Amino acid sequence: MTTPITRDDCAARDAADPLAPFRDEFVLPDGIVYLDGNSLGALPRATPARVAELVEREWGQRLIASWNDAGWWDKPRTLGAMLAPLVGAAADEVVVGDGTSANLFKTLVAALRLNPDRRVVVGEAGNFPTDLYVTQGVVELFDGASVRPADVDGGGLAAALEPGDVAVVLLSHVDYRTGALRDMAAVTELAHAHGALVVWDLCHSVGALPVALSQAGADFAVGCTYKYLNAGPGAPAFTYVARRHHDRARQPLSGWHGHARPFDFADDYEPAQGASRFLSGSQPLVAAAALEASLDLWARVDMERVRAKSLALTDLFLELTAPAGLECATPLEHARRGSQVSLRHPDGYPMVQALIARGVVGDFRAPDILRFGFAPLYLRYVDVHDAATALVEVVESGEWRDPRHARRAQVT
C-alpha cells in the first residue's frame, strides 16, 4: 500500500512547478478553489488595462482612426496568428471572429461543398448541444443531407464511415462531459481514408493541451477562447482552415470582411484569399482586446509543460478522491484524457452545490456528471489537495443532503 499524498507533499510539488509563477498573473477570488476554468477561464491581471486602453484611448480618443492606426481592421488575422501556435497551425490558417456556433455552421457548409457527391454528416450522440443543433441547421439546407450519429469513444466511427457516403465528420477533440480526449491524427486519417473531411471542435482542448492540427492533417477546426484561454465570457471564437482548402472553401456567411477587396465596395462578393474568406462582419473589438491580453500571456507558455502538469493534477485528483467511491467517467489512460475529471453520481447536483458552499467550484452536467476542470496556469497542487479533501468529506458526511443544496434553475 502506498503512503497517502499529504498537503505538504503537494506544497513541495508547487515549489518545484515551472508553471507556478503564472498563477500571479491571474485574478483569483479569495477563498475559492476554481475548478471551472473549462467553462469560464479566470481573469488575467493584464486584461482590465488592455480593455481600458481600447475603450478609452483607441475608441474614446482616436475614434475611427483606430481602424487603421490601432490595427482594428486586421485584428481577426493578427489575433488568429497569435492563436495559431496553440493549435499547431500556420499563422495564415486561423482567423478570430464570431462565435463557435457560427463558425461550426460556416465550416460544415464549406465541408459539404468541398465534398459535393456526399450528403451525410457524422456527428457524436451526446456532443455539446450547439454542435448537434448547428449540424441539424446545416443539413436542413442541403437536399438529401442527413446526420449520422456515431458513438466515437465506443469505437463506432469506423462503422459510421463504412458506407462511403460521409461528407464530413464533426467531433469534439475533448468530450465536454467525460473529458475523453480523441486521437486527432488517427481519427482524421480514418475519416480521410473513407473520403470524409473532418471539422474539429477544440473548445475543451485549446489551452489545455498541445493541439497539432496541421500535423494531424485536419481540414477545419473551430473553438472558443473563454475556457482555458481566459479571454472572458463569450469572447470571440476562432476558425482554422487548412491551407490546402484556402482556394476552394466557400462559406455562406459571405460578409464584407470576407471580401477580397472590401474597399472597392463592389456589388458582387468575391472571397478573400486564405482563411480571411471565413470572416463575415465587424467584430466586437472591446471583447477582442481581452483576447489579445490573454494571447500575450499564452505566447510565453510552454504547452508541453501545461500538458504534463494537467495530467499530474488530474492524476492527483483521481487518487485523492478515490475514497469518495464515485464512478469515474474520465479515461484513466493519459493519452485519452483531457484536462478535466468527471465523476458520476445520481446526486451529483447537490454534491456540487455542497462543494461550492465550501468554496470548491466545479459544475454539474446532466444527468449525473460532477465535472472538474484543471487549468494548469493558475491551479496549484495544494488546491487540488484541498478540493479533493472537500469532495471526500462532502460525500462521506452526507452534507449534500442539506435542502439548501437541492436542485434549482441552472444556466451554466
Place this chain on the structure above:
Amino acid sequence: MTTPITRDDCAARDAADPLAPFRDEFVLPDGIVYLDGNSLGALPRATPARVAELVEREWGQRLIASWNDAGWWDKPRTLGAMLAPLVGAAADEVVVGDGTSANLFKTLVAALRLNPDRRVVVGEAGNFPTDLYVTQGVVELFDGASVRPADVDGGGLAAALEPGDVAVVLLSHVDYRTGALRDMAAVTELAHAHGALVVWDLCHSVGALPVALSQAGADFAVGCTYKYLNAGPGAPAFTYVARRHHDRARQPLSGWHGHARPFDFADDYEPAQGASRFLSGSQPLVAAAALEASLDLWARVDMERVRAKSLALTDLFLELTAPAGLECATPLEHARRGSQVSLRHPDGYPMVQALIARGVVGDFRAPDILRFGFAPLYLRYVDVHDAATALVEVVESGEWRDPRHARRAQVT
C-alpha cells in the same frame, strides 16, 4: 436675400437646445468636430466604468456565478428589451447578439422559409456591401433562388415586385452613401401587397431618428449598435422579429442559446419561443457591457427631439456649405433625409483628408461621396458652423491639392 447665419446665432441655438446637456455625457477628443458618428459613435462617459465592472467584478470575482447572478444568460433578451423602444418594437420582439451580417443571414433565410413558393430576393443595387454579399450567400443555398436588384430611390421597387415572385425585400432604412431615408410604412405595405416579406437594415437609422417597426408592419429588421447608438467598435448587433412570425420563423444558425430548453442538453434542436429562437451561441459580454451603458443613456432620450435637432443640423450644414458648390446627394426633403449629408466631388477623397487635417472628421465613400454624419446627442450647432466653414475654405482655397492629402490605403 437672407442674412447669413453667424457663429453667435449657432451658439444661441445651442443655449436653447434641450439635448445640449447630453454632450457632457460623451468623451470627445479636443480640437475635433466629429462628423463620423454614423460610422463609429463616440464613447459615452459611463461606458468605461460599466465595462470595468463586468471585467473586474462580474468576471474576475464572481466568475461563472455571473451567468445567473449578473444576468449574463439573459443579456440578449434584456438588452433587446432596452433597445426595443428605439425601433418601435415590443420588448419581446428584439434580441441582441452576433453581427449585422449574421443577423441578415438568419432573417433572410427565415423569410425565404416563410414564403416557400417564391424564390426571388429583392435587394438594392449599391446597398452596403455586406447586405449584398450576405444576400448572395443566402440565395446560393436555395435551389432556384435569385437576387433582383431594384433602384429603390428611383422608384424601381414596384416594378421589381410586379412579377409576384418575390419572397423577401431587403432594404436599408437609410442609404449609407446618400443618406436617403425610405418610407418604411409605404414600402412595407407595397411589398406586402405583392406577397413579399420585408427585412429592414436599420444600421444608419437606429439612434438617428424614430423608427416604428411595428407600426409599419415590418417583418424582420437587423441593425448595428456602434454607429448612432455609441456601443463601441464592432458592438453586438440586434434582430427584430415581428411577433406574428414568432411561432413559425426558422433560422439556420440553430445554436444552443436559441433552444427552447437549453439546460436539458437534449440531442435535438427545438427552437425557443419568440425572438429568442434567433439566438445562436454565447455572446461577447465584455462588449455587451458597453452596449448596456449606451442603452442606459438612450433610455433618457426623446427621439422626437433627436429627429428635430438632426434635421436642424443637416439643414444648417447644407445652408452653410452651399458656397462650396458641391453637388448634394442627400435628399433635401425632410421626410426623405436621414441624419447625414453626402456631397459629391470627384476629388472628394483629398477634400475629406484636408478637412481631417483641420480637425473636422467626416469620411469618404467611393466613388465620389464626402459623407458627414450628425449625431444630435453630442454635436452642437457651433460645431456644424465650424465644420461647414472649414469645408468651404478647403474647397475654395484648393488646399486639398496638397500631396499629403492624396489617396492612400483606407479601411473605414
